[in-house]
Amino acid sequence: MLKENDYKYPTTLEEYEAMIKSYLEAHPTTEDGLETIGITMSASDWHWMITLGNPAGFIADAQPDNGQWLIDENYNCTYKHASDDEKEYFKWPSRMYDEGILDPNFATQTDDDYIAKLASGRVVAITDANWHYAQAHAALKAENKLDKTYCDLPVTMNADDKAPTLKDWGGAIPSAASGQGST
Secondary structure, X not given: OOHHHOOOOOOEHHHHHHHHHHHHHHOOEOOOOOEOEEEEOOOOOOOHHHHHHHHHXXXXXXXXXXXXXXXXXXXXXXXXXXXXXXXXXOHHHHHHXXXXXXXXXXXXXXXXXXXXXXXXXXXXXXXXXXXHHHHHHHHHHHOOOHHHOEEEEOOEOOOOOOOHHHOOOOOOOOOOEEEEOOO
């Protein structure tokens, strides 16, 4: 996806969506003849937090992973899925599903099915932590499908927000939106 866009990366959810759709239009199938999937998630078990819940906080609220909480500068806590921005964010995957961009099996596939889809190179974009998709990433690299690997992208809903992936948290860096591109 990034290669197709001259390696210009998206910073807003709107740009991310446009890049996914543009790639799907240009590449409805893979070189192997498989149907290209715009975006998928692993949501049939606890992995929903990694591919759906946590990215909502990163993208909608531009906040790090503090469990299920948004913590402001005064240490006030709010249940993150009650935030207005996250409520707005969850309309996005719903619409993507309705448009056929989000994998229709995202909520029922096993995590192994999810990783296998990523490893096949047919999924354009994900919202996932890099430790979770690392196995698929390694398989793509081993098959010399470097343009099908994934990289973190600094995507937020509001262009004025700084993506948590760009902040220095003094350790682990949260992942959110990821898209295909050479690493």
